[in-house]
Amino acid sequence: MESGGAAAAAAPAWLQGLMAETFFSGCGAHQDRRKNEKNIFCLNCCRSFCPHCLPSHLPSHPLLQVRRYVYQDVIRLDDLEKLIDCSCIQPYTINSAKVIFLNQRAQSRSSSCKQLNGSGNTCFTCDRILQHPFNFCSLSCKVDHMVTRGEDMSSVLRRFDDSDFAISQFEGLLMDGSDHEGSGSHYEMGRGETSEGPEEPRLVRRNTKTKRGFMSMVSLNNRRKGAPHRSPLS
Template identity: 50%
Template sequence: MVGYAIHLKKKKKPEWLEVLLKSKFFGPCFDHQELKKNEMNVYCVECNRCICQHCLSSSAHYLHLLLQIRRYVYNDVVRLHDMQKHLDCSKVQPYTINGAKVIFLNPRPQSKPSKSNCGSSCLVCERGLTEPNCYCSIACKVSVLKEDAKRKQSPPYITFKIPEFSDLSAKENQNAEPNSREEESSNLTTESSAGNTLHPCLNSALKPRGQLHKRKGIPRRAPLC
């Protein structure tokens, strides 16, 4: 998966994009509830808040960076030309309304993933897209970039080699051979020691007797004088 960096200006705070995606637009403005056409359809990047058309007339948002929020198929969209001034919108699916290209802020709800005939779909919600786009909204692209950033910051995994069964059996046989030799030598020493500790009578009885020498000739009695 190829990542695409979001380029922000140095003066803007990095958290303004998250606030933008979580904001609820086209609701009544709390500061101008008594006035007509007080729906909040503008986002002030510098103040990180939603404002209405009447808020623009005050000096509080003078020379601030603003984004005009529009509605398309009951969802919040922003012009592609306006959003590209603040961040990289490449690979996000654009749509054309009133002759201008717009992109969705958040993914549209769907009952089940729908893939297009072109074979391209959103990498997050699997909504059908046209090639070469990979995201159906800005929120989908931001979520993928966050995951890539976490993977780069996470420490590398330490892998351990698990010996196979054949290696274990070979090592066991090698360890068993010297043990068997030691047992045989110990048995021999015990037998020899057992033979040395027999009773002295048994030892004399087990010893081979020497051959008896027979007397030569017949004894004769000396003559009587």
């Protein structure tokens, strides 16, 4: 029989399912559709499904959208804060939205070297380099730390309103997995991480007008390089 402390420390079913789920895998029910990746999680059923499954899912169930950044699952901080206290978890600003990584990420070689040198603040669970004053790099690292220490999970869980996660929030979600606002399921890949988190993705627009003007100038100069023609003497 489990002790009272262990029972109090257990994470609820929806939270365990969220951290254990494999997102962005193909949906078996819609293999013939484009963009059939599973990126919507039902907090009642504790399972994920793709946008094509929305019409057949129970409209009363609260739903959470998971997004993708540098091959990792992330959730918008505004959404996750309604479910669980995200304090001490380092957020990242991506495409003007703050997000939280769902699971622990692999350490880079440079981060491991910094860790050996004893520099920087590190995650309590996986020792990943963090900014001050954060203690965790992901939601799962915070949950694992609390469960290992036997802390009561109810102290960080929120009593959320189902209407905040209603199916209506996906009315603008296109069947290809993106939304009308252009900030769809996949965030664009940034150009690395700085001390302030991943850099904002940048768009590089080629100046085709300038290039065409330059080519016209070259063509004009080439025409002027012919043999000079003298006007006839009067």
